[in-house]
Every structure is written in structure tokens, then in C-alpha cells.
Amino acid sequence: QKEVEQNSGPLSVPEGAIASLNCTYSDRGSQSFFWYRQYSGKSPELIMSIYSNGDKEDGRFTAQLNKASQYVSLLIRDSQPSDSATYLCAVTGGSYIPTFGRGTSLIVHP
Amino acid sequence: SQTIHQWPATLVQPVGSPLSLECTVEGTSNPNLYWYRQAAGRGLQLLFYSVGIGQISSEVPQNLSASRPQDRQFILSSKKLLLSDSGFYLCAWSVKGQGRSPLHFGNGTRLTVT
Numbered sequence: 001q002k003e004v005e006q007n008s009g010p011l012s013v014p015e016g017a018i019a020s021l022n023c024t025y026s027d028r029g030s031q032s033f034f035w036y037r038q039y040s041g042k043s044p045e046l047i048m049s050i051y052s053n054g055d056k057e058d059g060r061f062t063a064q065l066n067k068a069s070q071y072v073s074l075l076i077r078d079s080q081p082s083d084s085a086t087y088l089c090a091v092t093g094g095s096y097i098p099t100f101g102r103g104t105s106l107i108v109h110p
Numbered sequence: 111s112q113t114i115h116q117w118p119a120t121l122v123q124p125v126g127s128p129l130s131l132e133c134t135v136e137g138t139s140n141p142n143l144y145w146y147r148q149a150a151g152r153g154l155q156l157l158f159y160s161v162g163i164g165q166i167s168s169e170v171p172q173n174l175s176a177s178r179p180q181d182r183q184f185i186l187s188s189k190k191l192l193l194s195d196s197g198f199y200l201c202a203w204s205v206k207g208q209g210r211s212p213l214h215f216g217n218g219t220r221l222t223v224t
Contacts, residue, residue: 034213043200044215088154092210096204096207096211098213100153101153
């Protein structure tokens, strides 16, 4: 059974701070890793993809992957109240069907 | 660019009534298609996926069914809804043959069974 674990939160950070969201996965053969943002009542929206060890930056977002530790994280710099949402981690292994974590709720307070 | 349309946006149905939710994708050919359900406060549950016309795989035994009558059309159905079928239903697509392709979701249908 492939598992993707996320702390459900909520993670509360002040505006302007760095939010750090973490995700661990059980399948060592996993190859592709995705972060989605889901606002309340809305569908998930892809914000980052990462495929190799290290960091990948896109604007205020940085995804970090460590395959040896089976760990992927998402950093949000200069957090804004509009970043308040649930963040879903998704992992794909040999098949094309991703396994989703249950998500971490992020609250950015002014 | 690719777009995915899903309708209706909201639906209230009585227990025992039938269900039909439709999803279409534009701007791509031969995509993988998926139906997910998200119960309130819960994670995403994969219900069905399809790699081609008429090819449906079910992940969870239940009173729902899916069909793919055309390349870019995916339909979720039920003959008789249960209270437990309430939830947020999401259709998604990905590029075929690419394990690196992320899923792209439609706007979802919020179903309330009363």
C-alpha cells in the first residue's frame, strides 16, 4: 500500500513569514512529486512539480526533494493571507496514477 | 491550451435517484481521465480512471459506474444514490504515457444527497 503522509495542521504563520509544508512517502520507486493548492470549496490547483533531488524554485515557492529520506517539502516565502489554503502532496511511482496525501491546512494571519 | 469542463457545479438529489456527471477535456488528445471524490474534511479518493475509450478501471467497489464514450468525455453515473455518495466530485486528466504528467482538475461538482 503506497502511502503519502502530511501533517493535517493547521499550520499558522504570520504574514511575511516562511511557511514550510512537509510530506513523506512510502514507495521508494516514486519518481514524480507534485504540490497542489486547494482553496476551501474549490478544486486542487497544481503549483509545483519536482522530479530530481534538490530544490526547485518558482517565484515565492520552493519545492525540495530528498529521495533517500523519502521526503518532499514546499516552502512559501513572504507568506500572504491569500496563501491560506490546504496544500496537497501527490506522488507518482511506476504507474501514472498519483497517490495523494490528505493535505495540510495553512493559515496566514495578518 | 488544454481546458477541462465539468458540470453541474452543484447538485442536490434525493436518496434513490439516479446520477449523471459529465466531464469533457479540450485541447488534448487521448488523455488519461480520472474521477475522484472528496468527502468533507477528507482526502481525495480515486474512484475510476480510464486510459482510452471504453476502458474503465475501478478503484473502489460501490454503487457508482463510469463510462468513456468518446476520447475526451468521461461520465460518472449511479442508478440509485445513497446518502454516503454526498461529496465533492472531481474530474481530472493527464497526458498519456508520461509518468511525469501531473493531474489537472476540473472545477468539481458538489453533490448533496438528501
